[in-house]
Amino acid sequence: MKNITLGTTGITVPQNGFGALPIQRVSMEQAVKILRRAYEGGMRFFDTARAYSDSEEKLGQALSVFPRESYFLASKTMAVTPEEFWSQLETSLKLLKTDYLDLYQFHCVKQVFAPGDGTGMYECMEEAKHQGKIRHIGITSHLLQVALDAVDSHLYETIQFPFSYLSSEQEVELVRRSRENNMGFLAMKGLA
Numbered sequence: 001m002k003n004i005t006l007g008t009t010g011i012t013v014p015q016n017g018f019g020a021l022p023i024q025r026v027s028m029e030q031a032v033k034i035l036r037r038a039y040e041g042g043m044r045f046f047d048t049a050r051a052y053s054d055s056e057e058k059l060g061q062a063l064s065v066f067p068r069e070s071y072f073l074a075s076k077t078m079a080v081t082p083e084e085f086w087s088q089l090e091t092s093l094k095l096l097k098t099d100y101l102d103l104y105q106f107h108c109v110k111q112v113f114a115p116g117d118g119t120g121m122y123e124c125m126e127e128a129k130h131q132g133k134i135r136h137i138g139i140t141s142h143l144l145q146v147a148l149d150a151v152d153s154h155l156y157e158t159i160q161f162p163f164s165y166l167s168s169e170q171e172v173e174l175v176r177r178s179r180e181n182n183m184g185f186l187a188m189k190g191l192a
Contacts (some may be wrong), residue, residue: 001042006184009136009157011072011102011137017045019188024053028061029169035062039071047186048096049076049107050088062099068098074186076107076140089133103158104128105138112139112149122155140188144170151177160185164192 018038023031035046035058044064049053056075063071075092079085084153088132093099104125106113113121128134138158141147147161151174163171164187178185 006103006136006186007157007178007182009060009103009184011045011136011184013045013072015043016043017047017074017186018043020046020048020055020059021052023058024055027052028058028181031058032062035059036065039063039066044070045072045074047074047076049078050092051076051078051107053075056092056095058177060095064097072102074103074105074138075101076105078107080119080121081125082120083122085121085128090126093133095124100132101134101140103136104134105140105160107140109139109141109146109150110143112119112146112153112155114153114155138184138186140186144174147174148177151181151183154181160186162189163187164190 001017003012004015005012023034023178043102048059050056073096075096077085077088079088092101113119115122126135129137136157137148138160139156140160141150142162147159150156150159161174163175
C-alpha cells in the first residue's frame with residue numbers, strides 16, 4: 001500500500017487508516033483481535049473520537065501492547081467549552097493508555113475555532129500542544145463551507161471530511177485546496 005504524509009504533520013503512514021467508529025459495535029475481545037490484526041497487517045494510523053462510545057477504550061486495550069512510537073493515534077472532541085475540552089482530552093488519554101495524541105481534532109464542527117474568537121477553544125488546542133498532550137491540531141466537519149473555511153484559515157494541520165466516489169465537484173475542490181495549502185486531508189466514509 002502506498003504511504004502518504006499528512007500535510008505538514010510529518011505523519012507518514014499507509015494510505016488506509018483504521019477508522020474506529022465501527023468497533024463500538026463488537027465486544028472488547030473481538031475489537032482487540034480486529035485492532036491487533038490490523039496493526040499486524042500494517043495499519044499504523046488509528047482514528048477514533050470521544051463520541052464513539054467505548055472505541056477509545058478498545059483501542060487502548062488493543063494497541064498498548066505495541067511500542068507507542070510504532071503507530072499514530074488520532075482522536076476528536078465535540079467540546080464547545082474549555083472545561084469540556086480538558087475533561088474530554090484527559091479521558092481520551094486515559095482510555096487510550098497514552099501520554100499524547102498524534103492528532104487531536106475538533107469533531108463535526110459547525111464553526112471554525114480561531115484564536116481570539118471568544119470561545120477559548122483554539123487556545124486550548126495550543127496549550128495542549130505546548131504541554132505535549134497532543135502533537136498536531138486538526139478539524140472535522142460534515143459541512144462543506146465550514147471545511148473550506150477551515151482550509152482557508154491556515155490554522156489546522158489536517159481536515160477530515162466525507163469523501164468517496166460519490167463526491168461532488170465542490171468536494172473535489174476541497175481536496176485540491178487542502179493540498180495547495182499543504183494541509184493533510186483525511187477522507188471519512190470512503191465507501192459512501
